[in-house]
Amino acid sequence: xxxxxxxxxxxxxxxxxxxxxxxxxxxxxxxxxxxxxxxxxxxxxxxxxxxxxxxxxxxxxxxxxxxxxxxxxxxxxxxxxxxxxxxxxxxxxxxxxxxxxxxxxxxxxxxxxxxxxxxxxxxxxxxxxxxxxxxxxxxxxxxxxxxxxxxxxxxxxxxxxxxxxxxxxxxxxxxxxxxxxxxxxxxxxxxxxxxxxxxxxxxxxxxxxxxxxxxxxxxxxxxxxxxxxxxxxxxxxxxxxxxxxxxxxxxxxxxxxxxxxxxxxxxxxxxxxxxxxxxxxxxxxxxxxxxxxxxxxxxxxxxxxxxxxxxxxxxxxxxxxxxxx
Amino acid sequence: xxxxxxxxxxxxxxxxxxxxxxxxxxxxxxxxxxxxxxxxxxxxxxxxxxxxxxxxxxxxxxxxxxxxxxxxxxxxxxxxxxxxxxxxxxxxxxxxxxxxxxxxxxxxxxxxxxxxxxxxxxxxxxxxxxxxxxxxxxxxxxxxxxxxxxxxxxxxxxxxxxxxxxxxxxxxxxxxxxxxxxxxxxxxxxxxxxxxxxxxxxxxxxxxxxxxxxxxxxxxxxxxxxxxxxxxxxxxxxxxxxxxxxxxxxxxxxxxxxxxxxxxx
Numbered sequence: 001x002x003x004x005x006x007x008x009x010x011x012x013x014x015x016x017x018x019x020x021x022x023x024x025x026x027x028x029x030x031x032x033x034x035x036x037x038x039x040x041x042x043x044x045x046x047x048x049x050x051x052x053x054x055x056x057x058x059x060x061x062x063x064x065x066x067x068x069x070x071x072x073x074x075x076x077x078x079x080x081x082x083x084x085x086x087x088x089x090x091x092x093x094x095x096x097x098x099x100x101x102x103x104x105x106x107x108x109x110x111x112x113x114x115x116x117x118x119x120x121x122x123x124x125x126x127x128x129x130x131x132x133x134x135x136x137x138x139x140x141x142x143x144x145x146x147x148x149x150x151x152x153x154x155x156x157x158x159x160x161x162x163x164x165x166x167x168x169x170x171x172x173x174x175x176x177x178x179x180x181x182x183x184x185x186x187x188x189x190x191x192x193x194x195x196x197x198x199x200x201x202x203x204x205x206x207x208x209x210x211x212x213x214x215x216x217x218x219x220x221x222x223x224x225x226x227x228x229x230x231x232x233x234x235x236x237x238x239x240x241x242x243x244x245x246x247x248x249x250x251x252x253x254x255x256x257x258x259x260x261x262x263x264x265x266x267x268x269x270x271x272x273x274x275x276x277x278x279x280x281x282x283x284x285x286x287x288x289x290x291x292x293x294x295x296x297x298x299x300x301x302x303x304x305x306x307x308x309x310x311x312x313x314x315x316x317x318x319x320x321x322x323x324x325x
Numbered sequence: 326x327x328x329x330x331x332x333x334x335x336x337x338x339x340x341x342x343x344x345x346x347x348x349x350x351x352x353x354x355x356x357x358x359x360x361x362x363x364x365x366x367x368x369x370x371x372x373x374x375x376x377x378x379x380x381x382x383x384x385x386x387x388x389x390x391x392x393x394x395x396x397x398x399x400x401x402x403x404x405x406x407x408x409x410x411x412x413x414x415x416x417x418x419x420x421x422x423x424x425x426x427x428x429x430x431x432x433x434x435x436x437x438x439x440x441x442x443x444x445x446x447x448x449x450x451x452x453x454x455x456x457x458x459x460x461x462x463x464x465x466x467x468x469x470x471x472x473x474x475x476x477x478x479x480x481x482x483x484x485x486x487x488x489x490x491x492x493x494x495x496x497x498x499x500x501x502x503x504x505x506x507x508x509x510x511x512x513x514x515x516x517x518x519x520x521x522x523x524x525x526x527x528x529x530x531x532x533x534x535x536x537x538x539x540x541x542x543x544x545x546x547x548x549x550x551x552x553x554x555x556x557x558x559x560x561x562x563x564x565x566x567x568x569x570x571x572x573x574x575x576x577x578x579x580x581x582x583x584x585x586x587x588x589x590x
Contacts, residue, residue: 063422065586079586086425098420100337107337114333115424 001167001199002037002060007069009055029055031223032069039166042193042200044214046207046311052223053203057171060201061091074166087116090160094172097152098159099144105155106140109162116163123162130158133188150181157185161192168192170202174209186212207311219314226314238313241276243303244287248273249296258290330426331434338437352440360393360447363515378519379552383458385517387546390452391539392514395478397444402433403486403507404441409493410500418585429487429578448475461546470545470561477563478514478538484570485510485533491581510535517543519552526553537566 009030014022030052037043047053058064059071062078062085071078074088091098099108113123131137134154139147147155153173160168170189174182190213192198204210210217210231217234219227227234241262246255251270255261258275260282265274277287284302291297343349367389371382380388409432412418421428461467489503496502514535518526530536537559544551545560 058419061423063419063586065583082422083425086423091423093416093420096416096420098423103337103340107340111334111337114330115426 001039001041001074002035002201003070003072004036004056004060005034005070007033007056007059007071008067009052009059009064010067028067028223030059030066033220033223033225034069035218035225035228037199037201039199040193040197041216042190042214043202043216043218044210045201045203045218045220046205046210047220047226048315051221053220054171056220057169057201057203061089061169062086087163088165089167089169090163090165092153092156092160092168092170092173094153094170094175097144097156099152099155101145102143104141104143105136105147108144108155108159112159112162118163122164126162126164127158130161133191134158134184150177150184153177153181153185157188161198165198167199167201170200172203172205174204174206182206182208189213219311221315226317231310234314235310236279238310238317242279242284244275244277244284244291245301245303246273246275246288246291246297247271247299249298252295255291255294258287258294260287331430334434335437338434339439343439349440352438353443356440356443357447360444363389363393364451378517380517380519383455384543384547384549386451387455387459388517388539388543389515390448390455391474391478391543392511394445394448394452394475395538396482396511396514397441397446397448398475398479399482399486400441400444401437403483404438405433405436406486406490407500407504408432408435409490410498413493413585422586428582429575459547462548467546470542473564474539474542477567478542480567481534481538481563481570482507482510484567484574485535487574488570488577491577494581494585506533514538514540534566534570537563 007030008028010026010028013025013027015025016022029050033052033056045053045056055064059066060073060078062073062082065079073085076084076088078085099105100111103111109123109127112118118126131140134157136151136154136158139151142151144152144155157170157173168189173189174185177185186209189200189202193200193213200213202209202213215230217227217229217231218225219234227237229237248271251268252273253270254264254266255273255275256264258277260277261275262278263276265276266272267274275287275291277284288297288300291300367382367385370377371385375381377385409418412421412432418428421431424431456471486503486507489506490500492499492503510529510533513521513525513529518530518536518540521529526536530540541551541555541559542563543560545557550557551559
């Protein structure tokens, strides 16, 4: 569905260098990115601000022309076959609307139907499906300018799906939404991916979006891909440690001498202990047995590192690597 | 097929603005007052003098009316290009690039400000008055010329508009500059070019081909020789000039959009 090879995009930045003089400097926003996305995948594309996410998205959707490298999306070259691509993919920008702000939502959909030349039966069926699943009914005749952000986003997603694209690209789709709207949108997108087989590529700052929607995660920083793979693998790669939290009946000294335990943090004077352990040395089950042999256990839980931690560690590792070089 | 799409877009735009009826009526009124102001200037001028650059008041009104009608028609569509800097700054130009249509027609159809139809209307009223009070020799040729001139003029104005606004892809603050050319050429074309000094006349007549919007066709309609000695056939070539300007505008726009996609915002 998406094929990207050695993609590079430079920008010229001008800076003031004295009175009327400008110094130009070339900055690579995307610096040699390669990846493939197969049909039916759901991929999260994350990274800090300025990492090159939006620039990549703009090249994938035909808005920007790459400085070098090749891109193929849905079988076409986005920069050369912009209009052809437009018929095959859907794009949702969280920050900019594709709807006509002073028209009722329904009228915007009608216009898109004409623009994408969607047949009447297809249009009716697709719209009915979105109206039902995204609960658009109550505000279908409201002008877009009067919609809440959550309602508008549901409208945007519907607008991008009326021509039944094979690929849906979402740039920050959940930005600014409240929890309920976020959850409703995620549920809809997950269903779109699994049931209809629409390929999803989304950028986000909200890692819950990834956790919920994307079996595969790509992390980008400074224009290059730092990591690409299933979330679980990335987790294992950056933090081999897992944490066993045990609540003991009575306070005990730190259980740091158990096999595989790398560090211990105490809470409530030793009644609760966070035991970090190497999963390649011991298993949670073995450790639980070892703990139970030493003290009476009241409650316990195994904690996976948070996805935020995983991404943060990926960034840190990269920066450490840069310093060593 | 594509026409059907734009007809639908424009139709929807119309409904959109009719939802603010009060402000629509006020806008129309403001437009009519502004238009009246321009007329008053001409009439006051002729209260003091009897001829301007070799033209009588009714002849000047003919030039003014042709220019005003053409500009009004062009303003209906090309006027939307004034929003281009906003589209670029807010990133909504990207949205136009995501649709399977050309960016220029999408932008021109992005609004149909009905209030601006007032200018076309008042232009036509003055035109009617000027035609009745001038000695126009009515032949099939002159009727044809009269019908073609405002359309060719509208195309010339629109072309100038596109050319001037293309600057905004390089300079986001280029709107002021562009407006000098677009609205400036409207003011210029409203008077016989013989009233202007040499360099301005040459610049506006041939570099920015404003004189073909109204001045030369008006000479042909009045069967009057140019006080500046330009050949009479210039009055008949406005459609050709329009085609040239439109072609140049199209090429420039394509080039400008390529630049935008090559550099980003």
